[in-house]
Amino acid sequence: MRSAFTEETAERRVESTPLSHVSIELGHLYMEDYAKGFEHIRAQFRLVAPWVETVRSSVGGKARVSTCFLIDDYFSQFGSPDAVVPMVIAAAGETGLTIDYLAREAGCARSGEVDVARLVLDRIVADPAPGTNGARPPLVKSGWLCNGRRGPEAGGFEAMGAEAQWHPPVQNAARRHSIFVDVELWDEPDGARVWSCPYLASVWQLMRLGLLRDHGKPVVRPVPAAETLPSDWETLPSLVQLNPKAQPFSAYRTASVLPSRFLPVELAVRTILSQVAVDPEVLHQVAGRAHGERLQLADELVDRVSYVFL
Numbered sequence: 001m002r003s004a005f006t007e008e009t010a011e012r013r014v015e016s017t018p019l020s021h022v023s024i025e026l027g028h029l030y031m032e033d034y035a036k037g038f039e040h041i042r043a044q045f046r047l048v049a050p051w052v053e054t055v056r057s058s059v060g061g062k063a064r065v066s067t068c069f070l071i072d073d074y075f076s077q078f079g080s081p082d083a084v085v086p087m088v089i090a091a092a093g094e095t096g097l098t099i100d101y102l103a104r105e106a107g108c109a110r111s112g113e114v115d116v117a118r119l120v121l122d123r124i125v126a127d128p129a130p131g132t133n134g135a136r137p138p139l140v141k142s143g144w145l146c147n148g149r150r151g152p153e154a155g156g157f158e159a160m161g162a163e164a165q166w167h168p169p170v171q172n173a174a175r176r177h178s179i180f181v182d183v184e185l186w187d188e189p190d191g192a193r194v195w196s197c198p199y200l201a202s203v204w205q206l207m208r209l210g211l212l213r214d215h216g217k218p219v220v221r222p223v224p225a226a227e228t229l230p231s232d233w234e235t236l237p238s239l240v241q242l243n244p245k246a247q248p249f250s251a252y253r254t255a256s257v258l259p260s261r262f263l264p265v266e267l268a269v270r271t272i273l274s275q276v277a278v279d280p281e282v283l284h285q286v287a288g289r290a291h292g293e294r295l296q297l298a299d300e301l302v303d304r305v306s307y308v309f310l
Contacts, residue, residue, distance in 0.1 A: 014216045014281045018248035019289065020064040023208045024055055025256035026097055028070045031078045034087075042091040048257045049095045051308045055255045064247040067100045070204060073233040074105040075197070081236045082229040089242065100246035101222060107238025108203040109195050111220045117195050119214060120203050121185070125277045127172055139185075146182040147271045148172045183268040198268035202276070205269060205305055207239075210250030210286065211278045222249050252290055252297055257308045266307060273301045 027048055033040060056065055069088065078084070085102060092099050109117045126139045127147065139145055148171040171178035185199045206212050212219045223237035224244065230236050239249065258266070278301065290297040298304050 014213060014279070014285060015218060016285060016289075017210045017218050017250050019210055019286070020066045020247040020249075020251035021253065021295070022055065022059050022063065022065050023249065023251035023254045024052055024065060024067045025208075025254065025258070026052065026067050026069050026092065026099060028072065028256075028258060028262065030072060031076045034078055034084060038087055038091055041088060042094055044259075045092045045095040045097055047310050049097055051257045051310075052097060055257075055308075064251075066247040066249055066251065067098060068103060068208065068249065069099045069101070070103050070105055071233075072105045074109060074195075074200060077233050080231045081233060082231050085229055085236075098243055100241065100243040101249045102240045102242055103204070103207075104233060104236060104238050105200055105204070106233065107220060108200040108207070111238040114214045114219045116203055116207075116212065116214075116219050117199065119212065119219065120206060120276065123276050123278065124272070125275055127275050143186045144182060144184055145272060145275065146180065147274070148174070148178065148180050150180075150182065181267060181271045183271050185272070198265050199272060201265060201269045202272040205254060205273060206276070206278070206301075208250060208254045209252075209301070209304060211282055211301075213279055213282055252286070252295060253304045253306065255306045255308070257310065260309045263309055270302045270305070273305070276301065 027044055029041065029044065033044065052067070056063075059065065069092070071084070071088075088102075089099055107116070109115075121140070124139065124145065126145060146169075149169060151167065151169050169178065169180040169182075171180050183198055184196050186193050186195050188194065203212075207220055210218075220239045222239050222241040225240050225242050241249070256266075287297055
């Protein structure tokens with residue numbers, strides 16, 4: 001009998017995912033938006049529609065473009081899928097928009113057996129500022145992530161000693177002046193972790209860019225819409241393909257058309273994404289495919305993400 005010993009990493013396989021050129025997000029509404037009814041939602045899509053055409057025209061008529069819409073069922077559940085989803089589809093359709101994929105925000109936290117939020121957390125490499133001394137708890141304990149050096153830590157000092165000097169926060173790699181951002185990734189109000197909106201939005205962007213794997217497999221796959229939608233959100237798949245003829249969900253680049261109230265959230269998203277270390281094999285795979293299509297693909301993740309704020 002002959003025995004062969006190999007390292008597990010040597011046999012690792014990273015599964016490829018289909019990629020569009022651009023994934024366009026058609027909006028993200030809160031519970032109060034849905035409470036205002038069909039006319040309000042249609043009015044929101046009416047604002048979005050011209051900008052979707054602008055994005056499409058900017059990438060050319062032959063480019064693969066898919067659209068998506070995110071339902072916020074993580075922080076508050078409202079109505080039911082069999083009532084809300086048809087209303088959203090109809091409101092978009094009356095403004096000339098087609099929603100190819102519909103996603104649940106809860107799926108950015110957990111999708112099936114995959115703890116997606118914690119998977120991404122393990123990939124965050126915090127960017128320490130010069131002179132960091134470890135006085136503040138690490139990210140995994142504090143739940144806070146920033147893009148530079150925070151203000152002075154509170155602490156004691158010797159009696160009759162010199163008064164501690166205040167200094168301002170400083171952004172890493174600032175251009176002349178700092179724009180300091182400190183982002184809360186989660187809190188635990190009742191002992192159970194609740195991921196923040198910016199953090200889940202960061203996971204959402206990584207999903208759309210096709211960069212997340214769990215043991216080499218994509219963390220979420222589109223599931224064709226059933227003829228009858230369920231009456232509770234937990235039963236609805238994390239990602240539903242509404243349009244059978246849609247181009248792939250994930251894409252080399254993303255574009256999101258959002259109300260201006262999301263500007264601070266997306267600034268936080270970019271801060272988080274700038275410190276996520278994606279699996280090098282996945283990055284190499286996507287870069288190779290882009291090269292094969294003669295596409296210029298930005299090295300930095302945040303440069304693959306774009307917005308229109310209404």
